[in-house]
Amino acid sequence: MTAQPPLLDVQGLSLEFRTRSGTVQALDGVDLRVARGEMVGLVGESGSGKSVLGYALLGISDRAAAVTGGRALFGGLDLLQADERTLADLRGREMSMIFQSPRTALNPIRPVGLQIEDVLRRHAAAPGADLSRSLRQRAVQALRDVAIADPERRVDAYPFEMSGGMCQRVMIALALACRPRLLVADEPTTGLDVTTQAAVMDLIATLARERDMATVFITHDLALAADHCDRIVVMHAGHVVEAAPTRALFQQPRHPYTARLMSSTPGAETALADLAPVPGNLPDLRRADLPACRFAERCERATERCRTARPPLQAVDADPTHTVACWHPLGTAAVPTAAAGTPVALETLDG
């Protein structure tokens, strides 16, 4: 990356949920850096804390959530310390989010055009706002930007009159209406067909490139992340376990969890017997006796040290961009179990 400070710099973010059945340590010392115009993939199983991190950045966490440490610097401002008013001004204008299920996230009894106008009106003074045109014209343009056919007519449609892919485009239009600098896309293509998924991902990538927008792309689909992301950050049970440029990660995953995730994803050449799932389940994050490395109980390489001392996220060898939090990272020798999922992604990167 360049010498200029990252657009988003999350350092040691810890967050817990205080529930009746105990305190869930959902995020524990999470680091995440995103540069301008960069697309960073956040991958991991459900429950690894990906969405919680996204919500925390936008200050829309559940009421039971409490930030217990860390900073999240966004253009010099610590998002975790900012008051609600400041955040409300930022949301939709400087940073916005695409949610997982567009049908639930959109207002079902309001035409989509008006929903876009709401955002535009709230941030009328957004930089780059084109005040020469009416809100409606700008809403139509926002729909046109996301390649919705016949936007003049669609602007009056209700979400139920649109297909799932179309609703997702409306969500994207909504999120990008004020040209934010940071987009958090939380599983934006879950539930969409592969053809629609490809179109939606292309759209996000194209708009991000055109507008020099940074994107945090949350997904559990490694192959999809590999197709579109510059860097990938792997999370497990509220810890970042590995972060690397996409190509480097697929060439040589260093963390045993990353390798296992890859080997459990079926690719075009995978045989059923090649699939090597991650053993066990995510640990219960309410436990007081969590091992220091939260993957230790699922890991074949774990030793006593893994249970007692948390491995820092650090560069494995000469490459400072490839960091891993593991006492026993996978070596340069090929990882047999990871081989299956790997070549698919690599060829994409070459192409």
Next chain:
Amino acid sequence: MAERLSAATSAPPLLRVESLHKRFPVGARRGAMLHAVDDVSFDLPAGQSLGLVGESGCGKSTLVRVLARLLDATAGRIEFDGVDLAAMPAAQFARAPQRSDIQMVFQDPTDSLNPRFTAREAIAEPLRLLAGLRGNAIDARVDEVADQVGLPQVLLSRFPHQLSGGQKARVGIARALATRPRLLILDEPTAALDVSVQAVVLQLLDRLRRELGLSCLFVSHDLNVVRLLTEQVAVMYLGKVVELGPSEQVFRSPRHPYTQALVSSIPGQGPRIRLTGEVASPIDPPAHACRFHGRCPRGEDRCAREAPAERVVQGHRVACHFAGELPGVSLATAA
């Protein structure tokens, strides 16, 4: 009728679907009909698996619901082991002996399991209702089938909310297998699961279908998953099967332009064929046009005038005028 690929195997198929149609009346106009399944034919030999892929709205879920006899067909035959099931109304089929021969695994185990039933009760229900078992016989069979799907006995007394996603998926599979079906219909069985759990469930399904000699119909939008579990795959577009052939071949060298676009959209596949335009309406579609016309990169005027007949190209059944001349897209990964 097009030639039957699977006729290559000499044994009569377990399931033979002939010119199956399902239309729904739609309220908008009097007499308007939504053609959800339109003239679908295929054979499924005993012990084999057929994958059904296509975009949402292409009719694959309606098709399996008609085949599971949860819906009545508008026209056509569903021959199961020589008996035409389409002739029997769905309400009557609920009590037919074939009911326990055809079982279904539903998409989301969280939604499809009764939250007030323990795992044991969920698995026992079809045994009581369909197999007519009572008392200890039920318990014995539940234990047996739980064992087959790798569900530990201690979990049988739990309710769905006390089980993990993978465990619920196992309960759903055990419940479907309880009555010893010969045909298992799986509607997106792993869509709600994490990749690592999905891998376990896929391996489980593969083992079960081999051990029990099951025939499977496997609906999924994940083409890589379909390829792993099926011998044949049928690609549907707007109610029609546009391509049908051996799975490995269909994915390696798809012949229909729609299949080519679909396969190229799988993440990690390299260059993509981008489809433009919207899917045409399934309501009273023109009888003499290809359904894919308007979105098809290869489309010509002829496609708007003449619905393509199915033809066999290199072992695939393809419904496209140009199937013979289209270059098989050779994918980077297949090289």
